[in-house]
Amino acid sequence: MARKNKKQVFENIEVIDAGAKGKSIAKAPDGKVIFLNNAVPGDVIDIRTTKKRKAYYEGTATNLIKPSSKRVEPICKHFGTCGGCKWQFMGYEHQLDYKQQEVMNNLTRIGKVDLPEVTPILGSAEQFFYRNKMEFSFSDSRWLSLEEIQNDEEIKDRNALGFHIPGMWDKILDIDTCYLQADPSNAIRNKVRDFATQNNLSFYNARNQTGLLRTLMIRTTSTGEIMVLVQFFFDDAEKRNLLLDYIKTEFPEITSLQYVVNGKGNDTIYDQDVICYHGKDHITEEMEGLQFKINAKSFYQTNSDQAYELYKITRDFAQLTGEELVYDLYTGTGTIAQFVAKQAKKVIGVEAVPEAIEDAKENARNNKIDNTEFYVGDMKKVFTKDFIATHGQPEVVITDPPRDGMHKDVVQQLLNIAPAKIVYVSCNSATQARDLALLDEAYKVTKVQPVDMFPQTHHVENVVLLEKR
Numbered sequence: 267m268a269r270k271n272k273k274q275v276f277e278n279i280e281v282i283d284a285g286a287k288g289k290s291i292a293k294a295p296d297g298k299v300i301f302l303n304n305a306v307p308g309d310v311i312d313i314r315t316t317k318k319r320k321a322y323y324e325g326t327a328t329n330l331i332k333p334s335s336k337r338v339e340p341i342c343k344h345f346g347t348c349g350g351c352k353w354q355f356m357g358y359e360h361q362l363d364y365k366q367q368e369v370m371n372n373l374t375r376i377g378k379v380d381l382p383e384v385t386p387i388l389g390s391a392e393q394f395f396y397r398n399k400m401e402f403s404f405s406d407s408r409w410l411s412l413e414e415i416q417n418d419e420e421i422k423d424r425n426a427l428g429f430h431i432p433g434m435w436d437k438i439l440d441i442d443t444c445y446l447q448a449d450p451s452n453a454i455r456n457k458v459r460d461f462a463t464q465n466n467l468s469f470y471n472a473r474n475q476t477g478l479l480r481t482l483m484i485r486t487t488s489t490g491e492i493m494v495l496v497q498f499f500f501d502d503a504e505k506r507n508l509l510l511d512y513i514k515t516e517f518p519e520i521t522s523l524q525y526v527v528n529g530k531g532n533d534t535i536y537d538q539d540v541i542c543y544h545g546k547d548h549i550t551e552e553m554e555g556l557q558f559k560i561n562a563k564s565f566y567q568t569n570s571d572q573a574y575e576l577y578k579i580t581r582d583f584a585q586l587t588g589e590e591l592v593y594d595l596y597t598g599t600g601t602i603a604q605f606v607a608k609q610a611k612k613v614i615g616v617e618a619v620p621e622a623i624e625d626a627k628e629n630a631r632n633n634k635i636d637n638t639e640f641y642v643g644d645m646k647k648v649f650t651k652d653f654i655a656t657h658g659q660p661e662v663v664i665t666d667p668p669r670d671g672m673h674k675d676v677v678q679q680l681l682n683i684a685p686a687k688i689v690y691v692s693c694n695s696a697t698q699a700r701d702l703a704l705l706d707e708a709y710k711v712t713k714v715q716p717v718d719m720f721p722q723t724h725h726v727e728n729v730v731l732l733e734k735r
């Protein structure tokens with residue numbers, strides 16, 4: 267029996283808005299919402315649905331009838347295939363408007379926040395080349411373009427070094443130029459791929475779990491330091507040294523060349539030994555005269571210039587006088603803690619990753635800061651009544667959790683200890699809004715400042731000041 271084709275076509279539909287997760291929104295003739303991946307609000311398009319749910323459709327634009335005035339020409343030839351810069355086809359001022367709108371919607375609809383006057387989103391001075399960290403994957407089965415598939419010619423080179431095709435764990439798009447990280451990022455990636463191919467170093471095959479080369483990470487700092495880390499699937503000293511010696515010679519500006527041998531099924535390096543092959547085992551970022559040591563596993567905000575803006579807003583919101591005990595929850599390598607330390611009596615940072623806490627302590631020592639303390643642990647287990655009894659009652663809490671937001675026990679603990687102010691930094695305003703709703707019984711939102719850390723994407727950071735009612 268032939269399967270019923272559930273795909274539907276809607277013609278001549280106007281895209282009316284941008285929604286969550288970077289999707290745009292249109293309305294089908296039956297009144298249901300359609301979430302679209304590849305359309306700009308204001309476009310008039312034909313749509314083919316890809317999924318049908320009870321209350322909505324998901325779909326894709328198949329024909330652009332009238333382009334929106336918000337459209338711009340994407341500069342990247344990989345746009346549309348690469349999942350990295352989904353909003354590159356929308357003017358930057360409109361990207362900012364929709365990010366601001368998303369924050370406001372989340373805070374009012376999910377958080378039921380009675381909004382104070384909201385400052386306009388702080389845009390990024392750099393709209394391209396703003397990332398200080400990129401990770402590329404090797405693959406021996408490069409994603410092929412339609413022309414390549416339709417062409418009869420034999421495809422000889424299937425090696426790729428680039429990004430995953432969205433939603434496909436084993437398909438890698440070979441990247442020729444990426445506009446997110448400044449030079450020499452593109453040169454390093456392209457030369458590594460070409461050298462490895464010419465010298466018959468095998469590229470990883472995720473399906474069969476074969477091949478020597480897995481990932482290439484490039485990290486840079488505003489002070490000009492460069493870290494390159496190559497991840498191998500198995501150890502072959504001769505081939506490993508051949509590639510690393512080539513990188514070292516070709517790019518003498520690299521200050522830290524490292525590698526990992528990871529035979530696991532997944533390519534995360536957090537549980538692996540990182541070996542320094544050449545130069546230092548870290549790079550150092552600088553902010554307001556403070557130095558932050560970053561090793562291969564350290565979290566550091568990926569847009570350094572906007573991170574500085576974000577931290578200044580956080581410090582302004584905290585309004586410290588030098589008398590306060592401050593807790594910096596989810597402190598990472600203690601950057602915010604050290605950034606506000608001069609204006610506080612003492613700052614206590616808590617973080618789950620032990621290496622990050624080691625870095626935080628070392629950074630504080632190097633920065634000659636003697637009023638910070640750092641503790642390791644899962645927040646919901648560490649941030650307890652006993653912890654407060656031992657370390658003291660904070661007047662101000664700064665919290666910067668991962669995308670999932672705070673665990674409900676952590677929110678409850680904040681309500682229990684009731685600091686005068688909470689500064690909540692978030693990379694996901696939906697989970698932030700959920701947490702604000704829980705804090706509402708005791709706290710009023712008095713300041714909101716969205717910050718754009720990731721131009722060309724829908725992601726937005728948001729800083730909120732909560733003051734006791």
Ligand SMILES: C[S@@+](CC[C@H](N)C(=O)[O-])C[C@H]1O[C@@H](n2cnc3c(N)ncnc32)[C@H](O)[C@@H]1O
Binds near residue numbers: 565567596619
């Ligand atoms: C958004 S980052 C913030 C880092 C830091 N505030 C900064 O600006 O560099 C979130 C941090 O939370 C840490 N983290 C995630 N889950 C955690 C948990 N359950 N307990 C403690 N820390 C956690 C992560 O390791 C990460 O360093």
